[in-house]
Amino acid sequence: MSRSKPSGQSGMAREANPRMAVLIMAAGKGTRLKSKHPKVLHEVGGKPLLRHVIDAATRVFPASDVYAIIGHEAERVRQAVAASGVNFIYQREQRGTGHAVTSARDAVQHYDHVLVLSGDAPLITPATLQRLSEYHLQQRAAMTILSAVLDEPRGYGRILYRRDGRSVAQIAEEKSLTDRQRRLKEVNAGFYGFRAKPLFEHIARLTTDNAHREYYLTDMAGVLARAGEKVVALSASNPHEILGCNTRWELAEVDAELRLEKARRLAEEGVTIYAPQTCVIDADVQVGPDTVIEPFVQILGQTRIGSDCRVRSYSVLTDSELADGVVVRHGCVLEQARVAAGAVLGPYSHLRPGSEIGEGAHVGNFVETKKARLGKASKANHLTYLGDAEIGERVNVGAGTITCNYDGSRKHTTVIEDGAFIGSDATLVAPVRVGRNAYVAAGSTVTEDVPEDALALARTRQVTKSQWAKRRRESNT
Ligand code: UD1
Numbered sequence: 176m177s178r179s180k181p182s183g184q185s186g187m188a189r190e191a192n193p194r195m196a197v198l199i200m201a202a203g204k205g206t207r208l209k210s211k212h213p214k215v216l217h218e219v220g221g222k223p224l225l226r227h228v229i230d231a232a233t234r235v236f237p238a239s240d241v242y243a244i245i246g247h248e249a250e251r252v253r254q255a256v257a258a259s260g261v262n263f264i265y266q267r268e269q270r271g272t273g274h275a276v277t278s279a280r281d282a283v284q285h286y287d288h289v290l291v292l293s294g295d296a297p298l299i300t301p302a303t304l305q306r307l308s309e310y311h312l313q314q315r316a317a318m319t320i321l322s323a324v325l326d327e328p329r330g331y332g333r334i335l336y337r338r339d340g341r342s343v344a345q346i347a348e349e350k351s352l353t354d355r356q357r358r359l360k361e362v363n364a365g366f367y368g369f370r371a372k373p374l375f376e377h378i379a380r381l382t383t384d385n386a387h388r389e390y391y392l393t394d395m396a397g398v399l400a401r402a403g404e405k406v407v408a409l410s411a412s413n414p415h416e417i418l419g420c421n422t423r424w425e426l427a428e429v430d431a432e433l434r435l436e437k438a439r440r441l442a443e444e445g446v447t448i449y450a451p452q453t454c455v456i457d458a459d460v461q462v463g464p465d466t467v468i469e470p471f472v473q474i475l476g477q478t479r480i481g482s483d484c485r486v487r488s489y490s491v492l493t494d495s496e497l498a499d500g501v502v503v504r505h506g507c508v509l510e511q512a513r514v515a516a517g518a519v520l521g522p523y524s525h526l527r528p529g530s531e532i533g534e535g536a537h538v539g540n541f542v543e544t545k546k547a548r549l550g551k552a553s554k555a556n557h558l559t560y561l562g563d564a565e566i567g568e569r570v571n572v573g574a575g576t577i578t579c580n581y582d583g584s585r586k587h588t589t590v591i592e593d594g595a596f597i598g599s600d601a602t603l604v605a606p607v608r609v610g611r612n613a614y615v616a617a618g619s620t621v622t623e624d625v626p627e628d629a630l631a632l633a634r635t636r637q638v639t640k641s642q643w644a645k646r647r648r649e650s651n652t
């Protein structure tokens with residue numbers, strides 16, 4: 176079922192152009208997480224559970240054939256994944272997985288087949304979805320269940336076979352297992368292929384006669400088998416992929432898994448990552464070869480890092496862009512910042528949204544920038560706040576310089592032109608402009624523009640009283 180060529184391959188040849196809908200069940204509340212947020216919006220690997228499943232599905236099937244079933248906090252869930260272009264179905268009351276699929280009937284019953292996926296199993300891969308749909312079509316089964324053999328099958332439904340050992344007789348949920356069945360290790364992964372016709376013909380037979388008083392989709396195995404339909408199981412090649420996230424601890428385990436996987440992929444692309452277990456790198460992050468990432472670094476959101484960079488320990492980079500050869504020393508925090516090639520940041524720099532650091536520029540310790548452009552080869556090395564500032568090339572911003580950008584109601588801009596020199600501890604009261612190659616004397620409070628090549632001195636003159644200290648000492652004895 177590749178997107179470009181939906182038919183004509185392998186087993187599908189028997190059924191001309193079978194149309195397949197993909198349902199993703201995501202309406203549940205997730206009681207076991209003990210959360211006020213919808214379960215499928217909890218994040219692993221930096222993105223919501225549901226987005227992982229949607230991303231896997233839309234790599235195999237066109238988004239126009241994918242339907243997310245939402246219910247609990249539906250609007251929030253819809254907004255969080257709307258960009259994927261999938262369709263949405265509302266399950267008003269959450270009365271079980273069988274009920275979820277029933278509520279999708281009108282939307283999908285005109286398809287030939289329906290693939291049903293669990294929205295809370297984020298490790299599922301496109302390859303496995305493809306395999307499941309192909310096997311389902313090949314087998315010409317009414318229901319094909321993706322299964323997995325787990326060492327610790329607790330909590331999952333178990334696959335029960337008929338005497339032939341191949342056709343499935345039913346799926347038994349954990350709560351209804353006999354002691355013997357409890358030892359079975361082949362579990363229901365929560366992913367299924369159905370032929371639409373028998374599915375919707377028989378789905379009304381589901382009852383709530385079970386421990387949770389819910390309509391279980393899993394009961395369709397028994398219902399269809401008893402109706403003489405073919406029900407089979409396909410074992411996932413990597414049982415790992417099917418792990419659901421039902422508890423906070425499972426979320427943490429799956430998250431760690433995804434982080435390590437991401438780090439491994441980056442490593443394969445030529446990135447050095449020391450102590451990868453200590454780093455948190457989101458799924459969409461890109462990093463160029465020969466970049467070195469030290470322990471305890473977080474790289475989040477849509478951050479893109481070039482080649483030959485070094486990100487030192489304890490830095491957190493969010494939605495930022497670093498060109499090649501950038502050095503981020505210890506403890507920097509970057510948010511929506513852009514840093515040109517060869518720039519050096521930190522230790523302990525805070526680059527807030529709209530910070531643009533030019534080629535080879537230096538931003539040093541305890542420097543905060545916000546909506547500030549620092550031109551090529553300019554330096555702000557110590558203890559400085561640059562907000563709403565346009566700073567040219569080769570500017571030296573002395574230690575302790577502050578742009579006073581806020582007058583209590585509005586923000587104003589400070590402009591510092593190329594080659595200017597701002598002495599230490601200057602306060603630049605915006606709006607103000609310092610011209611090309613001009614100097615501002617240390618300790619100045621600048622309230623008026625400084626013309627090109629001028630020197631501005633804006634501080635009280637020093638008074639020196641000779642022998643003052645000595646006299647004081649002597650008068651005290
Ligand atoms: C389900 C299976 C179990 C299987 C396991 C695999 C049933 C009855 N049991 O159990 O056999 O081993 O998955 O992970 O299906 N949902 C809705 N609407 C509802 C109820 C649930 O959309 O009314 C959604 C949930 O949001 C979730 C998915 O369906 O994404 C699965 O539901 P969940 O309650 O997590 O089922 P499990 O107990 O994990």
Ligand code: CA
Nearest residue numbers: 295419420421
């Ligand atoms: Ca589950």
